[in-house]
Amino acid sequence: MARRWSWAVVVMVVPAPSWADGPAFSARELAQRIDERLAAAWKAEQIQPAPPADDYEFLRRVYLDVLGRVPRVSEIYQFLDDPAPQRREKLIDRLLAHPSFIGHWSNTWRDIILPTGGNQQAVFFANNLRTWLEQQIKKDVPFDQMVRNLLAAPTTLNQPPRGQFTAPANQVNPLAYLQAHEFKAENLASSTARVFLGVRLECAQCHDHPFAKWSQTNFWELAAFFSGVGLQNRFVPPNQPQPAALKNPGKEIKIPGKEKIVAARFPTGELPIWDDAKDPRAILAEWVTSRNNPYFARTAANRVWAHCFGIGLLDPCDDEPTEDNPIRHPELLAELTQQLIAHNFDLKFLLRAILNSRAYQRSSAMTHPSQKDLQSFARMPIRGLTPEQLWDSLTTAVGYRPAPGQLDPRLDFLNNQSIRAQLLARFALPERRTETQTSILQALALMNGKFISDATSLRTGELLAGVADFPAWSAERKLETLFLATVSRPPRAEERDRLLTYVQRGGARGDEAAALADVFWALLNSSEFLFNH
Amino acid sequence: MTRQRLSRRDLNTLAAAGVLGYSCSGWLEALAAQTAHHPQRRRACILLWMNGGPTQTDTFDMKPGHANGGPFRPIATSVPGIQISEHLPRLAQQMGDVAIIRSITSREGDHGRGTYYLRTGYLPQGPIQYPTLGSFLSKELGAEDAPLPNFVSIAPFRLFNPAAYGPGFLGPQYAPLLVGDNPNFQPAANGNVADMLRVQDIAPPADVTTPQFDHRVSILEHMERDFASRHPGVSPQSHRTAYDRAVRLMRTAARAAFNLDEEPASIRDGYGRNLFGQGCLLARRLVERGVAFVEVNLGSLPGAPAGWDTHVQNFTGVRTLCNVLDPAWAQLIVDLRQRGLLETTLIVWMGEFGRTPRINAQQGRDHFPNAWSVVLAGGGIRGGRVYGRTSADAMTVEENPVTVPQLMATICRALGVDHARQNMSNVGRPIRLADHGAEPIAEIVA
Numbered sequence: 001m002a003r004r005w006s007w008a009v010v011v012m013v014v015p016a017p018s019w020a021d022g023p024a025f026s027a028r029e030l031a032q033r034i035d036e037r038l039a040a041a042w043k044a045e046q047i048q049p050a051p052p053a054d055d056y057e058f059l060r061r062v063y064l065d066v067l068g069r070v071p072r073v074s075e076i077y078q079f080l081d082d083p084a085p086q087r088r089e090k091l092i093d094r095l096l097a098h099p100s101f102i103g104h105w106s107n108t109w110r111d112i113i114l115p116t117g118g119n120q121q122a123v124f125f126a127n128n129l130r131t132w133l134e135q136q137i138k139k140d141v142p143f144d145q146m147v148r149n150l151l152a153a154p155t156t157l158n159q160p161p162r163g164q165f166t167a168p169a170n171q172v173n174p175l176a177y178l179q180a181h182e183f184k185a186e187n188l189a190s191s192t193a194r195v196f197l198g199v200r201l202e203c204a205q206c207h208d209h210p211f212a213k214w215s216q217t218n219f220w221e222l223a224a225f226f227s228g229v230g231l232q233n234r235f236v237p238p239n240q241p242q243p244a245a246l247k248n249p250g251k252e253i254k255i256p257g258k259e260k261i262v263a264a265r266f267p268t269g270e271l272p273i274w275d276d277a278k279d280p281r282a283i284l285a286e287w288v289t290s291r292n293n294p295y296f297a298r299t300a301a302n303r304v305w306a307h308c309f310g311i312g313l314l315d316p317c318d319d320e321p322t323e324d325n326p327i328r329h330p331e332l333l334a335e336l337t338q339q340l341i342a343h344n345f346d347l348k349f350l351l352r353a354i355l356n357s358r359a360y361q362r363s364s365a366m367t368h369p370s371q372k373d374l375q376s377f378a379r380m381p382i383r384g385l386t387p388e389q390l391w392d393s394l395t396t397a398v399g400y401r402p403a404p405g406q407l408d409p410r411l412d413f414l415n416n417q418s419i420r421a422q423l424l425a426r427f428a429l430p431e432r433r434t435e436t437q438t439s440i441l442q443a444l445a446l447m448n449g450k451f452i453s454d455a456t457s458l459r460t461g462e463l464l465a466g467v468a469d470f471p472a473w474s475a476e477r478k479l480e481t482l483f484l485a486t487v488s489r490p491p492r493a494e495e496r497d498r499l500l501t502y503v504q505r506g507g508a509r510g511d512e513a514a515a516l517a518d519v520f521w522a523l524l525n526s527s528e529f530l531f532n533h
Numbered sequence: 534m535t536r537q538r539l540s541r542r543d544l545n546t547l548a549a550a551g552v553l554g555y556s557c558s559g560w561l562e563a564l565a566a567q568t569a570h571h572p573q574r575r576r577a578c579i580l581l582w583m584n585g586g587p588t589q590t591d592t593f594d595m596k597p598g599h600a601n602g603g604p605f606r607p608i609a610t611s612v613p614g615i616q617i618s619e620h621l622p623r624l625a626q627q628m629g630d631v632a633i634i635r636s637i638t639s640r641e642g643d644h645g646r647g648t649y650y651l652r653t654g655y656l657p658q659g660p661i662q663y664p665t666l667g668s669f670l671s672k673e674l675g676a677e678d679a680p681l682p683n684f685v686s687i688a689p690f691r692l693f694n695p696a697a698y699g700p701g702f703l704g705p706q707y708a709p710l711l712v713g714d715n716p717n718f719q720p721a722a723n724g725n726v727a728d729m730l731r732v733q734d735i736a737p738p739a740d741v742t743t744p745q746f747d748h749r750v751s752i753l754e755h756m757e758r759d760f761a762s763r764h765p766g767v768s769p770q771s772h773r774t775a776y777d778r779a780v781r782l783m784r785t786a787a788r789a790a791f792n793l794d795e796e797p798a799s800i801r802d803g804y805g806r807n808l809f810g811q812g813c814l815l816a817r818r819l820v821e822r823g824v825a826f827v828e829v830n831l832g833s834l835p836g837a838p839a840g841w842d843t844h845v846q847n848f849t850g851v852r853t854l855c856n857v858l859d860p861a862w863a864q865l866i867v868d869l870r871q872r873g874l875l876e877t878t879l880i881v882w883m884g885e886f887g888r889t890p891r892i893n894a895q896q897g898r899d900h901f902p903n904a905w906s907v908v909l910a911g912g913g914i915r916g917g918r919v920y921g922r923t924s925a926d927a928m929t930v931e932e933n934p935v936t937v938p939q940l941m942a943t944i945c946r947a948l949g950v951d952h953a954r955q956n957m958s959n960v961g962r963p964i965r966l967a968d969h970g971a972e973p974i975a976e977i978v979a
């Protein structure tokens with residue numbers, strides 16, 4: 001490719017960020033605008049949207065997306081007892097204020113910021129980072145502030161205070177982000193670009209990007225801001241190459257294998273204005289999270305959208321639009337971006353608006369061929385669960401409680417022999433949640449593994465045994481309860497008749513309770529339970 | 534039926550797939566469509582993975598008379614002119630079906646990177662998740678309706694680089710069935726080897742009867758049909774495929790492959806009563822039943838705790854390892870030949886790199902990617918040959934250097950697979966089985 005553009009050229013063609021100053025809508029107003037924009041697009045493209053999701057379908061989905069688990073049977077009844085108008089809006093408010101939201105939202109951002117690929121060491125750092133994220137999210141720190149705290153975290157945080165020999169125990173700080181990237185400027189630069197700007201610069205690390213506009217110099221100019229990290233960090237292992245000595249750490253970097261020293265520069269081509277009171281990373285972080293940086297807010301808004309639909313308006317979320325892969329509904333993403341800025345990077349606001357839209361509350365069942373394209377958002381895509389959503393949903397559905405004296409397996413993430421670790425070892429985070437694949441080992445683990453076997457045993461399954469033994473309930477009521485606990489809806493008439501006959505005849509063993517266990521087993525293994533839809 | 538619908542629908546996608554910079558949307562669908570067009574399986578591959586980086590100077594590229602050569606003596610083999618280590622006497626008798634490449638060269642002397650390179654054919658590169666060779670080769674060689682999984686991994690040691698053991702962008706459908714999984718660094722206990730080699734969770738709990746299980750599955754099938762009819766798409770379809778295959782595996786008579794007790798004691802003894810030996814026996818039993826790719830790991834052993842990573846006491850360690858390796862490998866060749874399967878089964882012996890010719894102060898050898906050996910045997914290979922040559926001190930390749938992508942291309946060719954075939958990757962870029970520009974070594978492929 002002969003011609004290479006610089007980022008400066010690209011940013012100039014992006015409309016001047018005056019839209020960042022538009023009016024701030026309420027969540028309800030924004031929800032309405034989302035639906036208006038999608039409706040206009042469907043009309044133009046002759047797409048027939050799917051009907052609204054019924055209460056059960058909506059309830060299950062919003063629990064999975066906000067709390068990270070399916071609803072309990074009691075929570076389903078509680079919701080249905082609310083008066084119908086506005087009960088969905090009220091539920092969304094209730095869930096966003098629920099303590100479990102903080103946990104699920106922390107997991108979500110941990111997976112975005114530090115994807116682990118199942119690597120044990122990366123998992124360790126990611127969980128350290130999660131503790132910090134949880135604290136930030138609990139305090140409602142705006143997203144831009146949180147990213148600044150992350151990117152500019154002083155490397156001295158883990159070091160003992162002057163005159164002491166040990167660092168304070170249980171420090172909560174974001175240093176795991178630097179550790180996970182081995183304190184290397186190039187790793188931090190590519191992560192920053194990918195995660196927060198939606199730009200993949202990695203390939204430009206070693207050579208000019210083969211099919212995008214980034215040059216190797218662009219990459220190292222960005223990396224230069226991080227060049228002081230390795231020097232500040234006292235714990236570079238002795239067998240690792242020590243970072244090259246630099247006259248101005250954080251302001252320049254040496255490209256490995258070349259003699260060239262590159263000065264720090266924003267990818268837009270602007271030169272930073274240094275302030276000796278500030279770490280160069282803080283100056284970079286201010287630029288990254290600036291309201292005028294068109295990449296930052298857009299990437300964040302797109303990620304919130306992707307959280308709710310499994311796929312972004314721009315997909316994947318960490319890459320730039322191209323001619324072949326443009327932003328879908330660009331005016332919608334622009335509006336979400338603008339509203340995120342107008343609401344001072346309050347991600348929860350955006351989440352609330354999207355959850356309240358009719359688009360989010362549409363059925364996932366396909367009713368017309370025109371709904372096939374997931375990015376038309378004419379129906380809700382089917383999404384795989386994260387390993388944590390799976391575990392939390394399983395434990396909720398089966399009424400699992402850790403044995404007395406046993407550590408809650410959720411807190412026991414370092415123990416790779418725990419029942420949770422053994423099950424989840426089979427389930428990595430899917431790269432694309434709308435294209436989740438299942439392996440034979442996963443199927444075997446769910447069909448025959450210890451967790452499901454215990455849960456579907458009449459001796460050990462908490463919920464199953466309770467339901468099966470409840471004397472006052474009819475077989476029909478028991479069947480309904482098992483359905484509600486797993487797939488969050490009562491059986492349809494046809495299912496009810498067929499399965500009731502099976503249960504009342506006692507299934508393969510001539511025993512009603514055992515037949516209920518069979519149904520429960522099938523429900524737990526079903527796509528309907530194992531996917532968010 | 535579903536599969537055919539997918540194929541038609543994705544023809545356009547496929548046509549676009551050759552274009553650089555093509556969107557990643559739907560790459561798994563594109564893959565599914567490619568798979569549907571596959572010819573039936575022709576050949577099988579058994580990978581003997583030498584964890585830690587096996588020494589070449591004490592095995593297949595002896596340097597007698599040079600200080601770097603060490604104390605081991607070369608012995609003659611069944612092929613005149615080819616000598617290998619005295620600690621591989623049984624394999625020496627099978628040399629007619631074995632080709633040695635003595636000139637592998639790479640720059641990756643780190644366990645994690647080397648493991649990734651040799652097991653995927655690519656260097657770790659940003660966000661692209663390359664599949665391990667078992668995944669991409671079983672995708673080419675396997676049949677979707679086979680009773681057993683197409684890729685079985687026996688006692689893998691994944692700590693050096695877990696990503697080098699996974700299906701990467703091909704997705705969980707191409708993940709291996711693991712047996713004898715050993716996630717922690719524990720030397721294999723010799724006692725209960727046959728039990729370790731069984732598939733986990735292959736049977737329902739004892740208190741669930743077979744008719745009851747069958748009822749459960751039919752209730753589930755009903756639910757799946759119902760759900761999939763309302764929610765067509767890749768994810769529910771993949772769920773169904775995996776469950777179908779898992780249930781098939783539970784029910785198939787071929788599952789008996791995992792029951793090593795069926796083998797006569799003399800055969801079991803012949804392979805060696807240890808995890809690697811019995812793993813090779815299992816590999817043979819799986820290949821006999823149509824499994825396309827099986828890998829068996831040889832690493833840590835009592836007496837060689839670091840496996841092939843012999844920085845310390847190299848010669849004691851290598852002797853111990855060879856005592857396990859030699860009988861198993863030789864017996865595997867003999868057994869496959871006897872059953873008429875050797876012609877269609879390629880056996881690959883390799884690790885992540887070689888070891889320094891120079892012997893260090895602890896009587897050990899360190900990491901050495903510059904010039905080392907890989908051995909190919911059986912199907913698709915011209916046996917009784919040596920390719921490439923290192924210098925007298927073993928420090929450099931003097932003739933016919935072979936890169937890792939070239940090795941991958943050679944493995945593909947020996948298996949009758951087009952090494953230039955492309956798979957759509959997770960970053961929306963098509964990726965060749967063997968990296969661009971690599972060609973098979975014509976001299977050793979049949």
